[in-house]
Amino acid sequence: MANVIITGTSRGIGFELAKLFADEGHQVLALSRNNAPITELQHRNITSFPFDLSNSLNFEKLEAYLEDWETVDILINNAGKLLNKPFLETDDKEFEEIYKVNVFGVAKMTRLVLPKMPKRGHVVTVSSMGGVQGSMKFPGLSAYSSSKGAVITLTELWAEEFKETGPSFNVLALGAVQTEMLEEAFPGYQAPISALEMATYIKDFALTGHKFYNGKLMQVSSSTP
Numbered sequence: 001m002a003n004v005i006i007t008g009t010s011r012g013i014g015f016e017l018a019k020l021f022a023d024e025g026h027q028v029l030a031l032s033r034n035n036a037p038i039t040e041l042q043h044r045n046i047t048s049f050p051f052d053l054s055n056s057l058n059f060e061k062l063e064a065y066l067e068d069w070e071t072v073d074i075l076i077n078n079a080g081k082l083l084n085k086p087f088l089e090t091d092d093k094e095f096e097e098i099y100k101v102n103v104f105g106v107a108k109m110t111r112l113v114l115p116k117m118p119k120r121g122h123v124v125t126v127s128s129m130g131g132v133q134g135s136m137k138f139p140g141l142s143a144y145s146s147s148k149g150a151v152i153t154l155t156e157l158w159a160e161e162f163k164e165t166g167p168s169f170n171v172l173a174l175g176a177v178q179t180e181m182l183e184e185a186f187p188g189y190q191a192p193i194s195a196l197e198m199a200t201y202i203k204d205f206a207l208t209g210h211k212f213y214n215g216k217l218m219q220v221s222s223s224t225p
Contacts, residue, residue, distance in 0.1 A: 001025045001027065002074050004029070004072075004073065004076070005031065005072055005075045006021070006029070006031065006076045006078055007105075008079030009030035009031060009037075009048070010036075010037050010038065011037065011179070012181060013078060013195050014076075014199075017076060017078065021045075022043045023043075027045055027047075028045055029048070029065070030047070031049070032050070033051065034050070035048040035049060035051070049065075053104075053108070054097070054105055059112055071116055071117065071118055073118065074121065074122050074206045075117070075121075076202065077126060079101065079105070080101065080128075080144075080148075081144075082184055083098050083143045084140045084141060084144070084185050085140055087139075087140075095143045099143070099147050102147035103150045103151060106151050106154070110123055114167070117166070118167065120166065122167055122169075122170070122209065123158070124170055124202065124205065125151050125169070125172070126172055126174060126202070127152050128144070128148040128173055128174055129219065132152065132219060138186075141185065151171060152173065155171040159215025167210065168209075168210035168213070169214065170205075170209055170213050170214065170215070170216050171218070172205065172218050172220050173221065176189065177193050177194070178193065193222065198220070
């Protein structure tokens, strides 16, 4: 059984991921700003506390908690912050807030957890098709989609830097999944894939993908957006 850290577990894919791993017997640390939904599950294999990727004090709390974990086998950087707003109406603070969560927060989380990860470990970062070069782009998502492009490149760089010692790093660029975030970005759009279906795919990939891939971008999309 694996020790698993998942960010962004208050709803959608992250919430379903935490349940799936826990139901299989893995030990899950579920982190999100609002941890009430996951706490209400009262699952014996899930530990949770409020966690904001843009708050440095929260990382100190996480570091102290991880002193009791010998290893972290899987890290899933799932948390993300969305801004759907025309570029000329987006101020510096709003742009920076997106990057604090989607890029700087992912980097800081990965840096903190890496010393606990074995060579067979796996860091899976959830990106978006909007961050893939050459993919269809949508107005209003300059901050969000560019931040998702940044973590794709980070994943490739980490895989190269740690290729001798591990762990493995891969990034999943997701297409349309029926989540609250999709509804915020594209009101009324009905995705062909549910949060549970995508979570099941990501869970299986996190457990086995490191055997076959390292530093790879996987486009997990049956539709656009």
